[in-house]
Amino acid sequence: MPTLLSLESLETDRQFVERQRDEAKQGAWGTSRLMWENRLRELNLRIAELKAGSNSYASVALIFDGLPVIGQGDIRLDFSTDALNSYQKMISIALASQAGEDLPERGPVKGSGKGRLFIRDLVRGSMGFMLEELAPDQQEMIATPLKQAVESATALICSMTADQTDENFDVLLADTQPRMIAAVQKFTKVLQEAGASTRIVGDEHAVGLTGPQVDALYKRLKTVEVKEDVEEVDGTLLGILPDAHQFEMRLPGDDGGTLKGGVADDLALKYLADLQFKETLLLKPVRASINYIRTMRNGKVIKEHKVLQNLVPLG
Structure with a gap:
C-alpha cells in the first residue's frame, strides 16, 4: 500500500x-x-x-468518485479501463522523459515496457485501485526509475492544478516534455467526459481533483497544443555529440549564427559507428532535416525544441 x-x-x-x-x-x-x-x-x-522508512518501488492508489462510481463497490468498466490506460501511458512517458530528451509527438515510447504498473489490490472503503511495480528478488536500496516517474507525474498534476497565474503556468509548460503534457491532457479528458473526480496517492506525493478542478484543468489544457514541423536547413555541420544527442551547425552568412539542438537516435548511432558517413559531413556544407517541436498556448509559442533527423552533404 x-x-x-x-x-x-x-x-x-x-x-x-x-x-x-x-x-x-x-x-x-x-x-x-x-x-x-x-x-x-x-x-x-x-x-x-x-x-x-522509505519504499524503493513504485506504489500508488487511484481512487475515483463521481458519475462512473455507484456506491463504494461498483465502477463502470469502460471508464476504469480508459482511466487506467491513460494513467499508465502518462507514467510510461514520465519514465522515458527522465533521460532529458524531447520525445517525438507520435510513435512508440522508448522503454515503455519498463514502466508497467500492476493492479495489486482494491482500495477498501472507496472505489479505487492500488497499482505497484513488480519488485525483483534483490531489494533496491534507492528509489527505482519507475517510482520516480510515478511521484513526478503526481507532482506535475498537483502543480498544474495549483492556483497560479497564466505566466507561471506557461513556465510550467516550458519545463515539461510536450508529450507529457499531451498525456496529462488525455487523462484529464477521460475524467472530465465521464464526470469523474479522483485522488492519486503515492508514497511521497498526493493530489485530489474534485469535479470542478477536473473541469478547470481540462479547459486550461485545451488551450495547449504541441506541433511538429520538419524544415530543411542548409549550413555547415560543426559536430554531433552522440552520447549527449546534441548537434551544432553554422548557418550561412556573416551573421547567420549557430543552430543547436537534439539528435535523433538513428542518426546519432550512424554518425558514431560509420566513420565514412561522419567524414562526408563534419565541417562540410550539409542540408539538415530538422524537426521543430513547439509547445503553444493560445497561439503563443511557449517552448521550441529542435531535433536533427537527417543530414545530406551538399556539393
Missing part, C-alpha cells in the same frame, strides 16, 4: 483510539484505559516507522 495512504488509515485509527482512551472510565484496575493506551503506543510506533 502507498505510504501516504497507509498513514491516512493509521491517523484515522489513532484519532479513534484517542477518543476511546479519553472516554474510558478509570476503573479499579484501569484495564480499559490501559488497553487503549497500549493500542495508541502501537499506532504511534507504526506511524513513526512509516515516516522514517
